[in-house]
Amino acid sequence: MAETENIIIRENLDGLGTDAYGNYLAHALCLAGGCRLKYNGEERELRAGDLMIVRKGKLVERIRPTEDFRVKVIYVTSEFVVLSTPLSNYGMKGQLALFLNPVMKLDDAQQEQCRKDFEMVEARLAQTDHHFRKDLLIASVQMLIIDFFDFHSRLYGVDNIPMQSASIMSRFLNMLENGTYREHREVNWYADKLCVTPKYLSEVSRKISGYAANYWINRYTILDISRLLRDKSLTFVRISDMFYFSSPAYFSRYVQQHLGVSPTEYRG
Template sequence: MAEAENIIIKDTLDGLGTDAYSDYLAHALCLAGSCRLKYNGEERELQAGDLMIVRKGKLVERIRPADDFRVKVIYVTSEFIVLSTPLSNYGVKGQLALFRNPIMKLDAGQRELCRRDFEMVEARLAQTDHHFRRDLLIASVQMLIIDFFDFHSHLYGVDNIPLQSATIMSRFLNMLENGTYREHREVNWYADKLCVTPKYLSEVSRKISGYAANYWINRYTVLDISRLLRDKSLTFVCISDLFGFSSPAYFSRYVQQHLGVSPTEYRG
């Protein structure tokens, strides 16, 4: 894949959450104005000076920018993020926190540093004749990520997460982000793939994120189901089959349990 495809720079949030950017992480710096959006089922507002990092674009809905809204967005593929992420287990904590709230409120100094980081990536991306362009871009994205870690740690503090625990949690979440929950929703299955016991996986998950492993499995599942339920071209039977439910009745009970309403009521 060409580097121009690994990194895409835009000045609008149009397309965020669509299939066009399904394999990209979005990093959006609000330059002016504000934008309201729904993320992970909750209303959020991106304001001037805020940094928003979205790992899973499908969590974003109903983007409503104000007339004076200006933004710079850097999309980076998941593969290139892995290449560019420094050897630190802090990223796992940040990943979990950003899943719950993707918006960071930056102070004036952080805002200026972030703006310069964005400009550096854009400038380096334009250097198409650089003989070491791939390494150059990895280095520029890594600087961006290191500063993001620093911003986040100032907001939320730094936890001393053991490397083994961080690795297990990261692999667990990566499986969920890849959609394995559509076929597998048992903690035992994930524990087996990670070569740990179900009890240990849940203990690690609870220690790092505050939630047991089963919470994350159901959270990813419910968010995906709710997105599909909003697509009225899909029948309930079709959605049930996509997730491997044994029957539409079982699917209906699952939706009722986790969304508080039946599929019919949710679709309205």
Template sequence: MAETDNIIIKDSLDGLGTDAYGNYLAHALCLAGSCKLKYNGEERQLQAGNLMIVRKGKLVDRIRPAEDFRVKVIYVASEFIELSTPLSNYGMKGQLALFLDPVMKLDAGQLELCRKDFEMVEERLAQTDHHFRRDLLIASVQLLIIDFFDFHSHLYGVDNIPLQSAAIMSRFLNMLENGTYREHREVKWFADKLCVTPKYLSEVSRKVSGYPANYWINLYTVLDISRLLRDKSLTFVRISDMFGFSSPAYFSRYVQQHLGVSPTEYRG
């Protein structure tokens, strides 16, 4: 992948949540106005001075910008983010918190610093004749991420997450990101793969994220199911089969339990 493919800069949210940016993390700095959107089925608003970081673009839909909305968006490929992320365990806490709520409200000083970081990445991306361009871009994105960590830690506080706990949680989330929950939704199965006990995995998850392991398994499952339910070309039986439910009735009970309505009611 070329460096221009690793980092893409846009002046609108067009395409966010589509397959075009499926492998990218989106970092959107609202410069003026406001924009309403749905994130994980909940109404959100991006306003001037807000920074939005979206790791899973498919959680975003119904983007409705106001006429005066101005935004700068930096898309960074997932693999390039991994190369650029600093060696800090704080990234795990930030990742989990932003998964639940992707919008950070910056103060005046943070906003100015974030604006400069965005401009720096854009300027460095334009330096196509730099002999060490890849290293230059990695360093630029890393600085951006370090400032994001700082913004987030001022909002939510800093917790010292042990290296082993961060590593286990990272591997656990990677399995969920890869869709393993479609076949396996038992904490024991994930714990076995991670060579720990189910109790230990849930303790680590609670320590790092504030939630037990089954919370994240169910969250990823429900997010995927709700997205598929919105696709009216898919039958309930088909969706049930995709997740390995023993029967459509069991699938319906699972949806009722986690979404509060039946599949038919959710689809409307």
């Protein structure tokens, strides 16, 4: 195994979803066997030849690999991914689609290309005496990302996303990923921070992701709440307070509306 501050290579999914890789994006290529896991509240399966990209490890739970499961994983810090991402707005659409489903089914040619990309990053990572090592690693990770864009666009199609729309959506999602939804769940609040109207923010969100802005606010919120509800050391009142609900009763109604069960029923 080789690793550096910005890139870590592993041959298992141990630690995915834990604080150990909290600031890393995981890129996992399944080489053999399979693995079931819960992601974003839904069951997913990673099979031989599949590529899985996880931006937010906390969305991953209950990893159950088969006995013959083999995988190669490249973890890259968020900051290094930003440095390595090509000048294309396609990444925004890909980011949103992977939030909903992190697994891409690759055909034989794509699998071979992906294996070569992984091997290139690993080989370059081993070149510790290279005089331009950081630039070398940025270039190798960028090649990886460009091929990911190509794989994804062939699955979901290519949309020309205007620079302004991509910037607004990126800033909106960054606020949500930073946990702003715990205190603010109104589209108006986010629109004000982004200096646009609520209608425009929702139109941009719908055009890029297929969902209105309110969907993403509630999605991030309920995923966080459901994670906390599984921690039985936290009372419902405590969780309600963490999200600034006006009362435990309102918190209970929110959970019922978005999870289909009450907090008590969800906790079991």
